[in-house]
Amino acid sequence: MSELLRSEGLRRDAPAVPDDDGGPPPIVARTTRALVRGSGRLGRFIVRKWRTSLQFRVVVTTILLGLLVVGLLGTYLFRAIGTGLENDRIHASQLDARRQTTQAVASFQSTAATSIDSLTNSAKTILNGLAGPDQTRYVVFTRGLRNTNSRVLGSIGLPDSLISRSLREAVSADPSRQHTQVIQIDDPAGGSRVPAVVVGSQIDLSLVGPYDLYFIYPMYSETLTLERIARSFLIGGFILILLVGAVAWVVARQVVVPVRRASVVAERLAAGNLGERMSSRGHDELALLGTSFNAMADGLQTQIHQLESLSRVQQRFVSDVSHELRTPLTTIRMAADLIHDSRNDFEPGIARSTELLHNELDRFEDLLADLLEISRFDAGAAALDTDPTDLRAVVDKVVSATGSLARVRGSQIQVLQDGTSAVAEVDPRRVERILRNLLVNAVEHGDGLPVTVHLSGNDTAVAVVVEDHGVGLRPGEASLVFNRFWRADPARARTTGGTGLGLAISLEDARLHSGWLQAWGEPGAGSRFRLTLPRHTDSPIVTSPLPLSSPGLRRRT
Amino acid sequence: MKGSVLIVDDDLALAEMLGIVLRSEGLDVTHVANGSEAVGVFREVRPDLVLLDVMLPGMDGMEICRRIRAESGVPIVMLTARTDTVDVVVGLENGADDYVVKPFKSQELIARLRARLRRTDDPEPERLEVGDLVIDVAGHSVKRNGVRLGLTPLEFDLLVALARKPRQVFSRELLLEQVWGYRHAGDTRLVNVHVQRLRSKIERDPEHPEIVVTVRGVGYKAGPS
Known part of the structure; x- marks a missing residue:
């Protein structure tokens, strides 16, 4: 009974498994993989959760680590308890077997049997007395392996097949000592196999020679105790894991909630x-x-406020300067017009000066207007005034307006369009300005060669490409052309009255439409400028209907 | 070109230059530099047209515009250095007929003034009907059921231009050319603002116009759609 009491005590201690640190668990990855395989949707949910939620990751990792630790610790304790129980049982069995064997030897000595039959009968009686009550002990009595005596007792009690050959040899080899072995026997009460302790020793019967006496002690109660302990371990471990998971959830939440709040605020x-x-x-x-x-x-x-106010002051200044310049410029302009109208009355030098004055005033005015326009973009004051517009009409209008310049330059302007609709929600005034800029640029830099305007549309966008065959663009210049006051070649003589702001304004105009304005060119082959505008202001461009680069653009020979 | 013009501008050089140019066109010119005197001088001189600078000391150009419009339908052309949307629209809503952005060319200014002063030339006797309105072009009157409607000369010109060719759709650009005397593309908001003003005077329900009808994407026309 002492073993049982001890094991009871152990069982009570079982839930108090100390928490311990475990090594990196390969089981985590394996379990995660298994979960993913398990069910597609659940798997995807878990993977997404794993990636997006720190809290989820912490809880899952903690639970998995807890499982590992509890599993390892539980297994170790279970083994230790099992071994202890077994050793106790072996020890007790050996004591009991010695006592019983001594008693059996005494009983055999007290019999006065002289025939085999009477000895067999006496042995049966003695062995029946040895077999314990309620199946706590079985007895096997069999002839020793090295018994050379010709007389043999009849079969008594259980068959010797229950005893392993190795134990029997050990007993025969060293008959003076007890020999012990743990084996599995079929539970005579039915059901599963049960471990049992076999203790064997030899009795020398004068009539028939040495006989082996084996006691088999099935470990029913120990098995039952171990089963109870295992159940307790499982339940305790499960509760522990849940507890650890809950703790991890609470702890992670304490950290995650402020971090989430920080992220919301940052957004x-x-x-x-x-x-x-x-x-x-x-x-x-x-x-x-x-x-x-x-x-x-x-x-x-x-910082932002400082920059904003600085930027506001600067924009305000540009705007004010432009405005303040306008009134005196108007007076000069009118005076120059008046003088210009009567230039025929002047001597040639003064007449020419008047013309120069007049022309330069035009340029000055254009520059001022462009500066003001740029300052309006910088101030964010530019507003879009959209209307469903057929870009074909705008292109035609711009082409005819540029006709006189093209004739002077000797360029022919050709408009190519496929059958697609070119109607889009745009600000016609701004689009016209963009196209005029592109076309005037193409004619001016086109070296008198033909200029082509392509027009096309798709579901989301309408595009116009203006292509010339002039000097083209060197690598890297395609992005520079939209810079304010940028010039391809500073050394190149300025022949036309461009302000240097035209493309910069065009780019701003395109951006205002959520559109694209891009340049592409090859030195000596020409350049292409592509304007892509969304069909509807609220739906973004997916692709442009026209390509930006043109491999077909051939270098001039 | 006959007629008298009141120039309200604090920039003396510009005012003098304007005077020289306008006089050379045969117009009588009166100049006032201070905004607060402008309305008084206007009442005294009774000009055929007012050329008004928006930025003035004394009284704001917008305010002068509103006061003159309150007592007269005289054509008012604003001189502005600003093309910002809000300024222009506010000026037009205060009753200005047209605006010229500095710096402008003499020819452009004169073309606009001429368009505004054209009505002083003697027109042919002409009678137009549109909807339930009767327009006497020579007598500069618009009547509904015999009741005279008070239109400014510009609004009258706009209505006549549309009514002369009923059911023809006028683009805003065409109206700018015919009514305002623009020779190049101009600001189409000018047309929008004045059509709204005209409608508020002649339509029974300005929200659902029946006389000046919008043709979406194109422009305006007179008569039922």
Whole structure:
């Protein structure tokens, strides 16, 4: 009974498994993979959760690590308890077997049997007395392996096939000692196999020679105890895992919630709500995060406000200068017009000066207008006034307006269009300005060669490509052409009255439409400018209907 | 070109230059530099046209515009250095007929003034009907059921231009050319604003116009759609 009591005590201790650190668990990855394989949708959900939720990851990792630790620890304790129980049982069995054997030897000595039959009968009686009550002990009595006596007892009790050959040999080899072995026997009460302790020793019967006496002690109660312990371990471990998971969830939440809040606040900040701040209470690390975050936001806000006011002052200045210049310029303009109208009355030098004055005033005016336009874009004051417009009509209008310049330059302007519709929601005034800029540029840089205007549309966009065969663009220049006051070749003599702001304004106009304006060119082969505009202001361009580059653009020979 | 023009502008050089150019076109010119005197001088001189600078000391050009319009239908052309949408629209809503952006060319200004002063030339006697309105072109009157409607000369010109060719659709650009005397493309908002003003005076329900009808994507026309 002492073993049983001890094992009871152990069982009570079982839930108090100490928490211990486990090594990196390969089981985590394997389990995750298994889950993914398990069910497509659930798997995808878990994978997404795993990627997006720190809290989920912490909880899952903790649970998996907990499982590993509890599993390893449980297995170790279970083994230790099992071994202890078995050893106790072996020890007790050996004591009991010795006592019983001594008693049996005494009984045999007290019999006065002289024939085989009477000895067999006596042995039966003695062995029946040895077999324990209620199946706690079985007895096998068999002839020793090295017994050379010619007389043999009849079969008594259980068959010797229950005893392993190795034990029997061990007993015969060293008959003076007890020999013990643990074996599996079929539960005579039915059901599964059960471990049992076999203790064997030899009795020398004068009539028939040495006989082996084996006691088999099935470990029913120990098996039952171990089963109970295992069940307790499973339940305890399960509860422990749940507990650990819950703790991890709470802890992770304490960290994750402020981080999520920080992310929301940061997003609002990025969206332009510069007044957005985090609440930071206490003195812990998370409060520190809040404080640092707010300090950063303060710094950003100050910087942005400074830059904004600086930029506002500058834009205001450009705008004011442009405006203030306009009134005196008007007077000069009118005076120059008046003088210009009567230039025929002047001597040639003065007449020519008048013409120069008149022409340069035009250029000055254009420059001023463009500067003002750019300052309006910079100030964000440019507004889009859209109307469903057929770009074909706009192209025709611009082509005819550029006709006189093209004739002077000797260029022919050709319009190519496929059958697609070119109607889009655009600001016709701005689109006309873009196309006029592109076409005038193409004619001016086209070296008198034909200029082609391509027009096409698709589901989302309408595109116009203006192509010339002039000097073209060197590598890297395609992005520079839209810079303010940029010139391809500073040394090149300026022959036309461009302000240097035309393409910059065009780019701003295109951007205002959420459209694209791009340039492509090859030195000596020509250049292409592509304007792509969305058909509807609220739906973005997917692809442009026309290619930007043209491999067909051949170098001039 | 006959007629008298009141120039309201604080920039003396520009005002003098304007005077020289306008006089050479045969117009009588009166100049006032201070905004607060402008309305008084206007009442005294009774000009055929007012050329008004928007930025003035004393009284704001917009305010002068509103006050003159309150008592007279005289054509008002604003001189502005700003082309910002809001300024222009506010000026037009205060009753200006047209605006010229500095710097402008003398020819452009004169063309616009001529368009505004054209009505002083003697027109042919002409009678037009559109909807339930009767227009006497020579007498500069529009009547509904015998009741005279008060239109400014510009609004009258706009209505006549549309009514002369009923059911023809006029693009905004064409109206700018015919009514305002633009020789190049101009600001089509001018047309929109004045059509709204005209409608508020002649339509029974300006929200659902029946006389000046919008043709979407093209322009306007007179008569039922």
